[in-house]
Amino acid sequence: MSWRIKGDFNCIIGSGDACKTTILTALDYALSPRLALSFDDSDFFNQDVDQKILIQVTLADWDETQPSIRHFFQESKFAQYKCGLADTGPLPEPQADGVVAVSLSLRVDKSLEPIWSVVKGRDEEDDQDRKPIYAADRAVLGLSRLDIASDAHFTWGRNTILTRLSANNEMDLGGVIAALARGMRQSDISSQQSIMECQSIADSIKEESESAGVKLTALSPKIDIQRQSMTAGAVSLHEENVPLRNKGSGSKRLIGAAMQMKLHGGKNISIIDEIELGLEPHRIRGLTYKLKKSRQQIFATTHSPVVIRELSATENELYVCKRDAAGIVSLESLGSVPDIQGQVRFNAEAFLGSKIVACEGLTEIGCLRAYDTYRFDENNPPVWSLATSYFNCGGAGRIKSVCPKLIQLGYQTAVLCDNDASDQLSAEDVENLRNGGAYVCQWDDGNSTERQLFADLPWHHIPMLLTKISENHDTLELATIIDCITQDSRVAGQNLGTQPTAWTDSQVLRTVMGEMAHSSKWIKRIDYAEKLFRFAFPLLPDASNIKLRLAELWTWIQRNE
Amino acid sequence: MSDEVYRAIAEAASGFVESPAGCGKTEAIVRTVGTYCSGRQLILTHTHAGIDALRQRFREHNIPSGKFHIDTIAGWSWGWVRRYPNNAGYHSSTEIAVWNEVYAAMSILLQKNFVRKGILNSYAGVIIDEYQDCTVSMHRVIADLKLLLPCRVLGDDLQGIFGIVDEPLIGWSDV
Numbered sequence: 187m188s189w190r191i192k193g194d195f196n197c198i199i200g201s202g203d204a205c206k207t208t209i210l211t212a213l214d215y216a217l218s219p220r221l222a223l224s225f226d227d228s229d230f231f232n233q234d235v236d237q238k239i240l241i242q243v244t245l246a247d248w249d250e251t252q253p254s255i256r257h258f259f260q261e262s263k264f265a266q267y268k269c270g271l272a273d274t275g276p277l278p279e280p281q282a283d284g285v286v287a288v289s290l291s292l293r294v295d296k297s298l299e300p301i302w303s304v305v306k307g308r309d310e311e312d313d314q315d316r317k318p319i320y321a322a323d324r325a326v327l328g329l330s331r332l333d334i335a336s337d338a339h340f341t342w343g344r345n346t347i348l349t350r351l352s353a354n355n356e357m358d359l360g361g362v363i364a365a366l367a368r369g370m371r372q373s374d375i376s377s378q379q380s381i382m383e384c385q386s387i388a389d390s391i392k393e394e395s396e397s398a399g400v401k402l403t404a405l406s407p408k409i410d411i412q413r414q415s416m417t418a419g420a421v422s423l424h425e426e427n428v429p430l431r432n433k434g435s436g437s438k439r440l441i442g443a444a445m446q447m448k449l450h451g452g453k454n455i456s457i458i459d460e461i462e463l464g465l466e467p468h469r470i471r472g473l474t475y476k477l478k479k480s481r482q483q484i485f486a487t488t489h490s491p492v493v494i495r496e497l498s499a500t501e502n503e504l505y506v507c508k509r510d511a512a513g514i515v516s517l518e519s520l521g522s523v524p525d526i527q528g529q530v531r532f533n534a535e536a537f538l539g540s541k542i543v544a545c546e547g548l549t550e551i552g553c554l555r556a557y558d559t560y561r562f563d564e565n566n567p568p569v570w571s572l573a574t575s576y577f578n579c580g581g582a583g584r585i586k587s588v589c590p591k592l593i594q595l596g597y598q599t600a601v602l603c604d605n606d607a608s609d610q611l612s613a614e615d616v617e618n619l620r621n622g623g624a625y626v627c628q629w630d631d632g633n634s635t636e637r638q639l640f641a642d643l644p645w646h647h648i649p650m651l652l653t654k655i656s657e658n659h660d661t662l663e664l665a666t667i668i669d670c671i672t673q674d675s676r677v678a679g680q681n682l683g684t685q686p687t688a689w690t691d692s693q694v695l696r697t698v699m700g701e702m703a704h705s706s707k708w709i710k711r712i713d714y715a716e717k718l719f720r721f722a723f724p725l726l727p728d729a730s731n732i733k734l735r736l737a738e739l740w741t742w743i744q745r746n747e
Numbered sequence: 748m749s750d751e752v753y754r755a756i757a758e759a760a761s762g763f764v765e766s767p768a769g770c771g772k773t774e775a776i777v778r779t780v781g782t783y784c785s786g787r788q789l790i791l792t793h794t795h796a797g798i799d800a801l802r803q804r805f806r807e808h809n810i811p812s813g814k815f816h817i818d819t820i821a822g823w824s825w826g827w828v829r830r831y832p833n834n835a836g837y838h839s840s841t842e843i844a845v846w847n848e849v850y851a852a853m854s855i856l857l858q859k860n861f862v863r864k865g866i867l868n869s870y871a872g873v874i875i876d877e878y879q880d881c882t883v884s885m886h887r888v889i890a891d892l893k894l895l896l897p898c899r900v901l902g903d904d905l906q907g908i909f910g911i912v913d914e915p916l917i918g919w920s921d922v
Contacts, residue, residue, distance in 0.1 A: 267830075279834050306830070
């Protein structure tokens with residue numbers, strides 16, 4: 187896959203197992219100052235080790251007044267390895283008035299040995315002009331991972347932020363710690379009771395060894411400080427007497443981010459998988475805001491609608507990651523879809539799944555939620571377990587503009603809309619949606635959702651339906667409902683009376699009630715509609731239009747593509 | 748030559764030292780770089796024999812290798828031109844140098860901002876040995892380089908060992 191990065195804040199969203207974290211890890215591996223990485227066969231695509239792993243990252247827009255960057259771009263280092271950058275990717279040379287870039291590649295072949303180099307242009311040929319780049323020079327790029335390894339960043343261990351912040355000071359932490367460790371090893375502990383017990387065991391082993399032919403001069407228990415465990419990494423930040431690693435995960439994330447902002451004057455790269463982890467919404471917003479204001483480039487993933495709402499689709503801060511059946515991964519900026527910003531803020535949750543049911547309005551969402559529970563009760567998995575979200579289009583007229591965009595972003599999209607406003611959504615529009623790959627679930631011609639419900643429900647349940655509408659509603663009285671219906675000009679002549687149970691079934695009466703419910707917005711709220719349909723679904727015949735259509739939609743949702 | 752001369756060379760924004768063979772020009776370069784120059788110096792000469800002689804002398808004086816980089820004008824120019832043939836307007840082979848095009852190409856490269864930055868990141872000054880052996884096109888490269896960094900040239904007009912070149916050698920009056 188290739189990813190053209192457009193801005194400084196890049197957050198990847200997408201359904202589970204779409205490779206979001208893998209993309210961050212690839213960036214981390216390619217740019218991080220680690221001395222070595224261990225790979226095994228399972229890291230290769232389909233475990234095919236003959237297809238080498240190749241990660242190439244091209245960077246531009248650095249601050250060449252910084253001493254570390256100037257050092258990096260000396261003739262003896264990479265001055266002659268600056269390259270160009272076009273929309274299609276890196277070029278061997280800068281173009282006239284074009285971007286000057288530098289491109290790093292990490293190759294791993296079946297020897298499993300990672301090789302980092304700076305290449306000029308796309309890394310395709312083995313004989314391409316390339317120069318190895320070692321960990322110390324990669325450190326100049328200032329990449330830190332602020333998620334998984336964040337505990338280590340509170341120590342002065344290898345490559346941590348603290349160590350890099352201290353890089354210019356001539357500190358001999360390692361020497362100091364080693365001397366302490368040496369002192370500990372040499373200290374006399376033999377008078378301790380438990381050590382004396384160890385000593386008697388040691389004596390018996392010495393004897394046993396001698397009988398086995400190994401002559402030992404003296405054997406005693408002493409503290410063995412492994413050099414690797416007592417290095418500068420043993421020095422870590424403490425708050426009072428408590429190590430920072432014992433802080434809550436959210437606080438650690440914030441402190442880590444704060445330390446990273448000090449590195450290289452803040453001009454660096456941070457990787458944060460699941461940026462919201464351990465943070466309350468207000469802290470998520472605070473962190474996102476701080477990161478956006480810093481000079482860093484951020485690569486993050488999220489599963490949080492709070493993060494999505496904080497970021498700007500139009501400034502290409504949100505990318506959808508998708509993986510097709512062949513395993514090919516791609517990223518698409520939400521900003522590539524015009525006019526999507528409002529939808530992203532309004533329907534943030536919907537963008538976190540892989541399938542979206544775009545609903546005409548609140549009534550339809552409520553209807554679907556009720557159907558979800560209804561089917562769940564019958565031992566079917568509810569919609570959310572299939573990574574499907576509801577999306578409020580906000581009116582029939584918007585369906586035809588919104589759905590193609592969702593499809594373009596890679597979401598499998600279904601439409602649930604009523605069929606009473608052909609001026610807003612014509613039969614031709616529906617046909618176009620279907621041709622564009624959307625699954626369309628629509629009621630009978632001329633029917634709103636409410637009218638379809640009144641048309642489909644067996645007559646003897648209608649009085650209870652009217653009662654339920656009134657009960658669910660905050661302010662609507664049953665008497666008002668009955669008044670409105672009985673006074674409608676189409677049925678006023680029938681002298682219906684105030685007892686719905688006494689009314690007789692007729693097409694015209696059902697139509698009047700349905701239209702009234704629709705136009706007076708009796709159930710036009712997610713909870714109103716949801717409660718009403720939870721009442722209605724068990725009573726609706728399986729052969730009713732509502733149930734047939736929703737069953738088809740259900741099949742579409744269940745289908746694995 | 749005296750310490751005052753070395754200091755003068757080190758501090759000069761540009762200039763030339765002309766003296767006959769055997770008067771200690773190589774010594775002057777080594778002493779100047781080792782003692783009086785701050786920052787890394789790019790030392791350019793003409794032959795690999797010249798490079799070896801300089802390296803040898805730097806070793807004898809225990810000058811840290813971080814203070815200098817020695818190359819031939821040809822090798823140094825070619826290092827840039829073969830990596831940026833398009834930017835340099837160099838259309839011949841990048842495997843085998845076509846020398847009468849390389850220097851003009853290097854002059855073009857020295858106009859490019861990213862090349863200038865790379866050179867400025869690397870060196871604080873330039874010293875050219877055996878300047879009398881420079882051709883006109885080499886001289887143009889040095890003249891362009893002089894706009895970036897202090898350039899000090901050393902030579903004598905009797906030492907021209909390569910008499911057989913297609914290009915006219917540079918005359919002292921041009922420096």
